Amino acid sequence: MTEVGLISMEHKNPVERGPKSAPGQSLSASLKENVQYIKDQLQSPGDLLIKSIMTAAGNKAAVVCIEGLVDKQFQVQILQSLLQEKLHINEEADSETTMSVAGELLPIQDDRKSNEWDDIMLSILSGDTAIFIEGVKEALLLGSKGWKSRAIEEPQTESIIRGPRDGFTEDLRTNTALVRRRIKDVNLRFESFRIGRRARKEVVLAYLHGVVNPQLVVEVKRRLESIDIDDAEGSGYIEQWITDRYWSPYPQILNTERPDKVAGAIMQGRIALIVDGTPFQLIMPITLSSFIQSPEDYYQNWILSSVLRLLRVVSAFMALFLPGIYIALLEYHHGMLPSKLAFSIAGAREGVPFPAVVETFLMETTLELLREAGIRLPKPIGQTIGVVGGLVIGEAAVSAGIVSPVMVVVVAVTAIASFAIPAYGFAISIRLLRFGIMIAAAVFGLYGVVLALIVNCIHLANLKSFGMAYTGPLAPLRLQDWRDFIIRVSVMDMNDRPSILETMDDVRIKSDKQGEKSK
Amino acid sequence: MKTAYFGERPVTPLEMSMTIASMLIGVGVLTLPRTLASATKSFDGWMCIVGAGIVAMLLGVLVSRTAIKAGNQPFLDYAASLISRPLACLLALLQLLYFMGFSAYETRAIANISKQYLFDKTPVEYIALAFFLVIVYGVSGSRSGLLRLNVMFLPAVLVVVCIVVLFGYRWVEFGNLEPFFVTGLPNLLKGMKEVVFSLLGFEIILYYIMFMGRPEKAPKAVVGGIAIAVAVDLIIYQLAIGIFSNVGAMNIVYPAVELAKEIQFPGNFFERFESLFFVIWIMTIYNTAVMGFDLAGECMAFVFKRMPKRVCHLILAPIAMIVCMMPQNLPQFNILGDLISYLAISAGILVPCGLLLLNGRKKGEGSREGK
Numbered sequence: 001m002t003e004v005g006l007i008s009m010e011h012k013n014p015v016e017r018g019p020k021s022a023p024g025q026s027l028s029a030s031l032k033e034n035v036q037y038i039k040d041q042l043q044s045p046g047d048l049l050i051k052s053i054m055t056a057a058g059n060k061a062a063v064v065c066i067e068g069l070v071d072k073q074f075q076v077q078i079l080q081s082l083l084q085e086k087l088h089i090n091e092e093a094d095s096e097t098t099m100s101v102a103g104e105l106l107p108i109q110d111d112r113k114s115n116e117w118d119d120i121m122l123s124i125l126s127g128d129t130a131i132f133i134e135g136v137k138e139a140l141l142l143g144s145k146g147w148k149s150r151a152i153e154e155p156q157t158e159s160i161i162r163g164p165r166d167g168f169t170e171d172l173r174t175n176t177a178l179v180r181r182r183i184k185d186v187n188l189r190f191e192s193f194r195i196g197r198r199a200r201k202e203v204v205l206a207y208l209h210g211v212v213n214p215q216l217v218v219e220v221k222r223r224l225e226s227i228d229i230d231d232a233e234g235s236g237y238i239e240q241w242i243t244d245r246y247w248s249p250y251p252q253i254l255n256t257e258r259p260d261k262v263a264g265a266i267m268q269g270r271i272a273l274i275v276d277g278t279p280f281q282l283i284m285p286i287t288l289s290s291f292i293q294s295p296e297d298y299y300q301n302w303i304l305s306s307v308l309r310l311l312r313v314v315s316a317f318m319a320l321f322l323p324g325i326y327i328a329l330l331e332y333h334h335g336m337l338p339s340k341l342a343f344s345i346a347g348a349r350e351g352v353p354f355p356a357v358v359e360t361f362l363m364e365t366t367l368e369l370l371r372e373a374g375i376r377l378p379k380p381i382g383q384t385i386g387v388v389g390g391l392v393i394g395e396a397a398v399s400a401g402i403v404s405p406v407m408v409v410v411v412a413v414t415a416i417a418s419f420a421i422p423a424y425g426f427a428i429s430i431r432l433l434r435f436g437i438m439i440a441a442a443v444f445g446l447y448g449v450v451l452a453l454i455v456n457c458i459h460l461a462n463l464k465s466f467g468m469a470y471t472g473p474l475a476p477l478r479l480q481d482w483r484d485f486i487i488r489v490s491v492m493d494m495n496d497r498p499s500i501l502e503t504m505d506d507v508r509i510k511s512d513k514q515g516e517k518s519k
Numbered sequence: 520m521k522t523a524y525f526g527e528r529p530v531t532p533l534e535m536s537m538t539i540a541s542m543l544i545g546v547g548v549l550t551l552p553r554t555l556a557s558a559t560k561s562f563d564g565w566m567c568i569v570g571a572g573i574v575a576m577l578l579g580v581l582v583s584r585t586a587i588k589a590g591n592q593p594f595l596d597y598a599a600s601l602i603s604r605p606l607a608c609l610l611a612l613l614q615l616l617y618f619m620g621f622s623a624y625e626t627r628a629i630a631n632i633s634k635q636y637l638f639d640k641t642p643v644e645y646i647a648l649a650f651f652l653v654i655v656y657g658v659s660g661s662r663s664g665l666l667r668l669n670v671m672f673l674p675a676v677l678v679v680v681c682i683v684v685l686f687g688y689r690w691v692e693f694g695n696l697e698p699f700f701v702t703g704l705p706n707l708l709k710g711m712k713e714v715v716f717s718l719l720g721f722e723i724i725l726y727y728i729m730f731m732g733r734p735e736k737a738p739k740a741v742v743g744g745i746a747i748a749v750a751v752d753l754i755i756y757q758l759a760i761g762i763f764s765n766v767g768a769m770n771i772v773y774p775a776v777e778l779a780k781e782i783q784f785p786g787n788f789f790e791r792f793e794s795l796f797f798v799i800w801i802m803t804i805y806n807t808a809v810m811g812f813d814l815a816g817e818c819m820a821f822v823f824k825r826m827p828k829r830v831c832h833l834i835l836a837p838i839a840m841i842v843c844m845m846p847q848n849l850p851q852f853n854i855l856g857d858l859i860s861y862l863a864i865s866a867g868i869l870v871p872c873g874l875l876l877l878n879g880r881k882k883g884e885g886s887r888e889g890k
Contacts, residue, residue, distance in 0.1 A: 332638065336791045444649060447637050450798045451653050454805050457671055458657045462664035469527065475667035476527070477534050 026115045031134040035062050041121060055082050055102075060134035069127035071146025074108065078129060078142060081106050099136050110143025122200060149174065155257035155279075157424050160296040167257045172202055172276035175259070179206060179274065182263035187211070190274075193224055195238065199231035203238065204274040206262070211269045213502045219466055220271050220284065235275040235282050242284075244464050249432055251425040252465040254283040254290050261295050269503035285466035287473070287500065289485050291426035292316065297488050306487040312420055313486055319418035319430050323360050324441035324449050326410045330356035332445030349404040357442040359403050363411045364438070366393060368431065371415075390415075472500040527663060529732030532740040534670050538810075539579075539721050539744025541669040544676060544751055545807035546628035547717025549800070551752055552759035552774035558710035562695075562760050563702040565753060570707070571714030572749035578868050579721045579741040585871040586728040586737055588878050594725040594871075595821040601877055608822050613866035615818035619835055620859040621720070622811035623843035625804050626650050627852060630843075632773060636797050647843055650805070651836065657809040658816060658832050663730060665806075665813060672802040679799045680751055682792075684758065686782045691761035714752065716860040720807065721745060722867035726814050772849075776800075812839065 027034055035050060042048055047067040055061050063079065082102065103111050114120050115138045124130050127145035152174065155167030168175045176190055187209040194200045203224065207217060223242035232238050239253045240246055256262060257279050262272045265283040273282040283290075292312040297305035330349075334342055352359060370393070374386040394408040414434070421427040433456065440448035463470035473481030481498050483489045496506045530538075555564035589597035599607035630647035638646065657665065702710075724741050728734050759774040762781055768774045779796035812832070819831040846852035 333791070333794055336794050338790050444641070444646075445637060446794060446798050447633055447646065447801070448649070450801050451649060454653055454802060455656060457668055458653075458660055458664065461667040461671065462660035467527070469667065471667055471671060475670045477531065477537075477670050 025117045027117065027120070027132075027137050027139060029135055029137050031060055031062055031132055034132045034139070035064070037117070038064055038121075038124070041117075051079065053079065053082060055133070056084060062132045063129060064124060064132065065129040065144065066124060066127065069125075069147050070129055070144040074142075074144040074146065075129065077107055078131075078144070082131070099131075099133055099138060099140060102131065102133075103140055106142065108142045108144065112141050113138045114141055115139070122194075125200075126202075145173075152178070158256060158258050158261075158294075158422065160294060160299075162299045163296055164258075164260050166259060168259060168274075168279040168281055170277050170279060172204065172274060175274050175279075175281065176204055176206070178259040179263055179266070179272070182259060183208070183266060188266070191221075193221075195224065195227050196229060196231040201232055202276045203232075206266055206272040206274055208266050208269065211267075211497070211503050211505045212271060213269065213504060216271060216285070216466060216502075220273075224273075232275075234278040235273065235280045238273065238275060239282055244466065248459065248463055249429040250288075250460070250463060250470070251423075251429065252284075252286065252463065252470065254286045254423065255280040255425060256283060257281075258295060264295060264298070269497050269501045269505075285468040285501070287465065287468065288460060288470055289473070291421060291423040292486070293484075294422040298491075302488050302490045309486050309488065312422065315417035315420040316426075316430060319414055319421065319427070320434055321437060321449065321453075322410055322414045322417070323364055323434060324437035324452070325446070326407070327356050327360050327438055327441040328445040328449055331442065345404070345406050348406050351401045352404050353401070354403075356407075357438070359407050360410075360438060361435075363397070363403055363407050364414075364435070366397075367411055367415055468500060473498070476500070530663075530666055530727075530730040531732065532736040532743070534666065535724070535727070535731055535737065535740035536743035536747065537673045538666055538669040538727065539724065539741055540747035541673045541676070541803050541806040542720040542723055542810055543718055543745065543748035543807075544673075544803050545717075545720070546625055546632075546804055548748075548752055548755055549628075549632070549773045549775040551714065551717050552756045552763075552768045553771060554713040555710050555756060556760065556765050556768035556774075558706050558713060559702040559765075560706075561698055561701055561765050562757070563700060563707065564710055564756055564760070566702075567707055567710035567714050568749060568752050568756060571711045571718060572745060572752075574711070574715055575718040575721065575745050575749075576742045578872070579724070579745050580738045581872045581875060582722055582868060583724045583728070583737040583741045585875040585878075586725045587734050588875065589725070589728070590734075591729070593729065593817075593821075595818065598874055601874055601881070610866065610870055611818040611821045613862065613870075615815050615822070615835075617859060617862040617866050618811045618815035618818065619839050620842055620855070620862065622654065622808040622815065623839045624852075624856055624859055625808035625811070626654070626839075627843045627846065627855075629801060629804055629808075631849075631852070632776065632797060633801075635773070636776060636794055644844060648840070650801075650808075651840055651843070653805065654809045654812050655832060655836050657805075658813045659829060662727075662813060665809060666727065666730060668809075669806050672806055675799055676803045677747075677751075679796055680754060683779055683782060683796065684754055686784060687758050687762065687778055690781055691758065692764075693761065695761050695764040696757075716857070717752070718745060718748060719860055719863040719867070720811075722863065722871070723810055723814060725867075725871060726817060815839070 028037075035052075038048070038050070049063075049065050049067050051063045053061050053063065061082065063082070065075065099113070103113070114123070120130055120139050120141065123141045127147065129142045129144040131140040131142065133140075149171040150169045152166045152169055154165045166178060168178065180188065180190075185208060189205075189207055189209045191205040193203045193205065195203050205217075205220065205224070220242070224238070227238065227241050229237065229241070232241070235255060239251075239255065243252045245252065254265075262274075262281055262283060266272055270286070271284055273284070275281060292309055294308075294312075297309060300308075329336055330345070337345065349356075354362070367390070370386065370389045373389070374382040376382075377385055390412070394412070397403045398405050398408055418427050418430055421430065437449060437452045440452035442448070444451065460471050461469075461475060469476050472478060473485055478499050480496060481500055483494055484498065488494075492509070495509045495511065497503045497508055499506065552564075555567060558564070559567060586594060592600075595607055595611050598610055601607075602610075626647050627643075629650050630643045633646045634641070634643050657668070721741050721744065724737055728737050731737060731740070755775050755778065758778055759768045762778065763771060763774060771777050776793050776797050779793035780791065782792045783790075784792070812835070815835055816828050816832040819835060820826060820828045823831070842855075846855050
């Protein structure tokens with residue numbers, strides 16, 4: 001074999017491609033060796049700060065951190081404390097005691113010791129400060145994380161009228177705090193995982209112990225641990241990796257920017273995954289009904305919310321079927337339209353050179369184009385292009401005789417209907433499926449539309465989110481869950497958690513023997 | 520403290536009732552007023568429906584008792600333990616023929632009616648093929664998914680029936696329903712036979728009982744399902760006779776669809792409701808056909824143990840399509856329907872009931888020997 005062959009062989013082993021340090025390697029007693037090891041490992045990058053100092057007790061020491069990931073204020077404090085007389089208590093202090101005394105006296109809460117290089121390097125790279133002391137085989141790791149992050153802002157993708165305005169940021173700790181601030185239960189569990197062989201991204205599994213079904217937690221953990229990738233970018237990678245069926249156009253995990261949505265889901269007995277570096281956190285398991293529910297429903301009067309949910313269901317159906325039905329009616333079943341409407345449509349379509357199918361595909365594709373362009377453009381222009389482009393192109397297309405005015409109405413209504421769906425991921429799936437239904441309608445008319453509906457329903461009936469039927473509570477029929485399905489009953493009547501989640505504690509509202517609500 | 524349990528809960532009796540109902544509500548209802556009107560005079564067909572309903576319920580209870588006896592093992596394995604495997608294979612083949620014929624029949628019916636009400640030019644073959652492909656897609660998923668599909672579709676169908684009733688009553692002439700009790704017993708029996716044929720299909724409980732959490736509730740579930748189907752039959756028959764009169768209903772091929780045609784909504788915002796009615800009805804016919812085809816595959820998998828279910832379905836699909844396309848005209852199509860119904864009665868109802876008897880006998884002997 002040639003040398004090249006040997007090299008490629010080497011690269012096939014995934015361990016070889018991982019971090020260079022051998023796992024389990026521990027520190028040496030020599031300060032110089034330790035500092036050199038870090039320099040070797042990181043190849044002395046510009047943002048690596050190594051400050052060699054002489055502690056007040058007379059030991060040689062080195063303070064190591066990464067610039068930009070640590071709080072400057074802390075840094076000064078640490079150095080001051082190390083150099084100050086506070087540590088002077090014991091004149092004959094050897095290095096070991098200096099280390100423990102340093103740990104006790106430093107004005108930092110989060111400190112621990114470690115002698116494993118893996119652990120130390122990961123800590124330094126995550127923003128901790130490491131202190132090495134001559135003659136000690138341990139390093140003191142101080143939590144000094146502090147970097148520039150975006151302030152908490154209103155969520156961009158899910159804005160509501162009434163409700164909290166804070167949204168998740170890219171910073172994991174801020175995000176966990178946002179959730180913790182809403183649920184002060186001691187049973188709220190945050191379990192941390194590191195995902196990604198190289199990126200080592202932190203992911204927090206959040207759930208309410210004693211409410212959530214333990215088997216569900218086990219299953220989510222199992223799937224999380226199965227992730228073997230160099231870097232799980234954002235929450236999208238994780239979502240796609242742990243989803244039940246990645247062939248499905250329907251999202252089986254909900255993503256949200258809203259902490260109140262996550263907190264609400266956790267309280268219901270679901271599990272949330274809070275991922276570092278993205279404002280989009282994941283909620284699982286979900287059902288189809290999760291997509292028509294907005295947190296606002298719970299903040300408003302139940303009658304209003306129920307009607308609004310109904311409206312969203314209708315809008316989902318319209319976004320899915322309207323263009324298909326337009327094609328079917330015009331191409332196959334003119335008779336189904338009232339005669340006056342049929343005449344006016346026929347009159348409007350006079351001079352349009354294309355059949356309804358081509359016309360619809362043309363306009364729908366244009367609309368999708370506009371929408372995509374609107375996202376790419378800078379924000380102020382993006383909105384203008386949405387409105388102006390839609391109106392101008394629609395108007396121009398009609399006056400140029402390419403499409404009929406009725407078509408523009410249908411396309412516009414479809415677009416608006418798809419915007420009314422609270423979950424963006426679901427709205428995209430509907431946009432995609434709409435084209436499939438249009439094709440079915442073009443081939444078989446209404447018969448095709450209903451066959452497409454059936455195919456869709458079979459797919460949905462077979463779909464599961466973490467083992468939970470996706471079409472619940474409609475299709476494993478759970479009548480008690482209908483209280484918070486399309487109709488949301490009044491707050492006092494939502495006694496139980498969704499039964500489909502099989503929670504360990506169903507009761508939300510305790511009622512005494514007389515059936516009176518105590519709270 | 521509850522025990523931890525997650526995932527799919529077994530099917531409840533209500534869901535099983537809905538499954539049975541969607542199996543029974545199929546093509547039969549659409550033509551039932553015609554067949555009944557030709558057998559009986561004036562409005563006397565209601566006695567046939569009620570009578571046949573009671574007969575079907577009795578048979579349903581018997582069949583579901585057999586299913587309960589089978590316990591946790593699949594019905595065919597249970598049959599094999601009673602009557603030896605070769606005989607059970609024969610039974611499986613008979614049921615396979617029945618179920619496959621059943622779904623083929625429903626497919627053909629869909630194609631025929633679509634041809635009449637939705638398309639003028641599209642050939643029947645293509646309409647049937649599209650439908651059958653969707654059936655094949657349906658059976659390739661999980662069976663509990665199919666059961667969920669029933670629960671999803673049945674409400675839509677019932678809503679459509681309600682709309683027909685709500686807006687159709689304006690045209691009912693009660694004079695058409697009179698006089699009562701004028702049909703002789705032989706004709707009533709003939710009518711009953713037709714209704715019983717349209718109510719066949721509850722035998723699926725033999726196979727689907729495995730999904731039930733409490734199988735002992737199966738007879739109740741079956742009776743409930745049959746009751747829903749009988750109620751729908753009665754409503755449609757009554758409306759058809761009330762609007763078209765007996766003679767009219769006799770001469771309309773699909774009286775139930777024509778009923779929908781009569782409907783006019785206030786303000787005329789929607790015309791030709793029958794297209795929509797039929798389109799919704801396709802969903803329940805689909806349920807009937809897909810369950811039939813699913814069970815056909817199940818029976819075949821019993822006979823050929825080594826063959827995966829999916830392969831069975833793929834082998835059966837072209838055969839079913841050929842069966843579906845065999846009848847050249849309406850009379851031949853009706854003969855196919857009758858053949859399948861007789862097959863259903865023999866393989867689906869009489870044999871299981873026989874097994875029940877046999878089981879009782881064996882048990883009696885067993886207990887005697889034990890003593």
